[in-house]
Every structure is written in structure tokens, then in C-alpha cells.
Amino acid sequence: MKKLVIFGTGKIAEVISYYAINECGFDVAAFTVDREYIKSETFNGIPVVPFDELAVKYPKAEYDIFVALGYQDMNKLREKKYLEVKALGYNVVSIISPKTNLPSNVNYGENCFIMPPALIHPCVELGNNVFVFSGAMIGHHSKIGDNCWLTSSANISGIVTVGKNCFFAVNSTVGHQVNIGENCFVGANALVTKCLKDNQVVIAESTPVFRLDTKNFLRITKFSSL
Structure with a gap:
């Protein structure tokens, strides 16, 4: 198994990297994002590399990749980045x-x-x-x-x-x-x-807010006696 690079440094990437490392046995070598989104040289103690330097620093012959982005624009941002890493020739893994x-x-x-x-x-x-x-x-x-x-x-x-x-x-x-x-x-x-x-x-309608506040609601229910 090659070492893994994860595209993304947001909350979704943090969640997915947990499963990749702790349940699926991946060795996460780096995170990558577009240069303008880099906020730190590391993410959770792992190096962050600009995407435009990825092919040089983490070549496709030695590293696989996973795109860990959210559902922005009906998943189209994640789709775009997935296609970009495919165009670079990387093997894109699944994390199950x-x-x-x-x-x-x-x-x-x-x-x-x-x-x-x-x-x-x-x-x-x-x-x-x-x-x-x-x-x-x-x-x-x-x-x-x-x-x-x-x-x-x-x-x-x-x-x-x-x-x-x-x-x-x-x-x-x-x-x-x-x-x-x-x-x-x-x-x-x-x-x-x-x-x-x-x-x-x-879209389903939200449940309406009840007319009583919590204090008055508890007065008329048996909830507090449980």
C-alpha cells in the first residue's frame, strides 16, 4: 500500500483522516490544498503542501490520494478537485x-x-x-x-x-x-x-416552536418526575 495524501484541511478532512489512519490502516504522509487556502505548514501534525507542488514533492509513483472536501455547490467542488488529481495521474483511493x-x-x-x-x-x-x-x-x-x-x-x-x-x-x-x-x-x-x-x-417544514417556555412546559408535564 502506498502512502496517502489527503486533499483538504477542513473539518471533513479531519474526520476522514481519522478513519483513514485509525480504522483503514493508511499512512497519511501529507495534506494538500490550493496555495491560497494554506493557513499553516501542518495540519494535525502532518505536513501541508501546496497543490501546485504536489507532483514534485509527493509523486504519483509513490503516493495515492483522497479528496476530502464537503458538499459545496452540490458536491461540484469535490468533483472538480477529484478530476484535477485524476488528470495528474494519481491513483485515487476509497476509504471504507x-x-x-x-x-x-x-x-x-x-x-x-x-x-x-x-x-x-x-x-x-x-x-x-x-x-x-x-x-x-x-x-x-x-x-x-x-x-x-x-x-x-x-x-x-x-x-x-x-x-x-x-x-x-x-x-x-x-x-x-x-x-x-x-x-x-x-x-x-x-x-x-x-x-x-x-x-x-x-424540503420538509420545521416543527413549530411550542407556545410555552421550558419552565412553564415542565410545570404541566411529568418529565421532571422521571
């Missing part, structure tokens, strides 16, 4: 925690990240650059397109096809055999039971 107990017939592409305890059924296909966070579920025979993000406790039922560059927020749910177009945003607690076209947005 062994604690996810991924079925052997699940297929996934490059630059995928799966955080435990995600639940992925057999016969699932993930494209390139797909991020699946803790508690998310993907049902059997579903296909997730490139550059998608499923955050914690998002639920994709069985036999679902998801297009590229989609985002699924906390506790969102897609029903059985419902297809999702490209660039769709499914908000927290939203339930999708009909197919979505490209670029559609589904």
Missing part, C-alpha cells in the same frame, strides 16, 4: 471503514467514503466520489450516481436509482423504486415517494 461490514457484492468507485455504522445492503452500486455518513442506509439493488452525499440517517430504499451530484440531509427518506434525477436536494426529514426530475428540491 471495515466496521461497515460491506457485503462482498457491493460495487463502489474511486474516492468513496463510508463511515460506520452505515448500512448498505447487497447488490448496491456506488459511483465515484460518493460519501455515506454514519447511520445512512442504502437498500438492495439501488444505484447511487457519482458525486453524491448521503449524510447521517439518510435512507434510500431498495431498487432506487440516484443521479449525479445529489444531496440527502439528515433523516431524509426515498421510497422503494423511486428514482432521483441529477442535482437534487432532499432536505432533513423529507419523504420522497414519487420520482424526482433533475434539479428538484424537496
